[in-house]
Amino acid sequence: MGTSDDGRFTIAVVVRATRAIAHVTDGAADVAWLSGTAGGSALLLTGEDGEAVFHGTVEDGSLTGTASRRSRKAAFTLLVVEAPPVSTGRPARSGQERVTLGLIVRPDRSQTGIQWTDGTPRPAPGWDLDGSTVTFGGTELRVEAVAPDDV
Structure with a gap:
């Protein structure tokens, strides 16, 4: 969990076996819940509306990637923390x-x-x-x- 590189969003990801979810929020009015697969070092998650997409790669104890929704996109580097975030x-x-x-x-x-x-x-x-x-x-x-x- 952590924040987007630009500081606009807080992001948390939960992974169990080959399934994952992410919660991305600005804490005021914008939120996306995404779910999908986790395999090897990669995550690919989508939102219910199909407009939100989350790509991530795990390497050296962190998860890096992007979360996008409609025309907005945010890059992130998240650290592994104790569950549940x-x-x-x-x-x-x-x-x-x-x-x-x-x-x-x-x-x-x-x-x-x-x-x-x-x-x-x-x-x-x-x-x-x-x-x-x-x-x-x-x-x-x-x-x-x-x-x-x-x-």
Whole structure:
């Protein structure tokens, strides 16, 4: 996990056997979840909409490559960290609102993510990383680490 070379995006990747997922976010309103294959030293991931593509190569303990979506492209060099760097709050309802949370947790426990409330994005609130829930509007939401088959 780490940031894009230009500092605009935080990126986390989870690999299990031959499957991988990536979460790329600016922490405000732009996010992409990508999934695909990991083989040898290469990753090739795509987003659900087909507009996001992630290419990476593992070498000497780091993952280098590019993530692109529509006309935007960001290069990166990510370091290997202890899993799980990516967590998600499953879609839930808080009163009448539908809430989904996506969060990347860095090794220093700082966080970047987006909270979607009825389709409207905003930076995710800080989460208590010692628990497995976050409270939103009086409703407790479960927070779980994601795995490649989740996306």
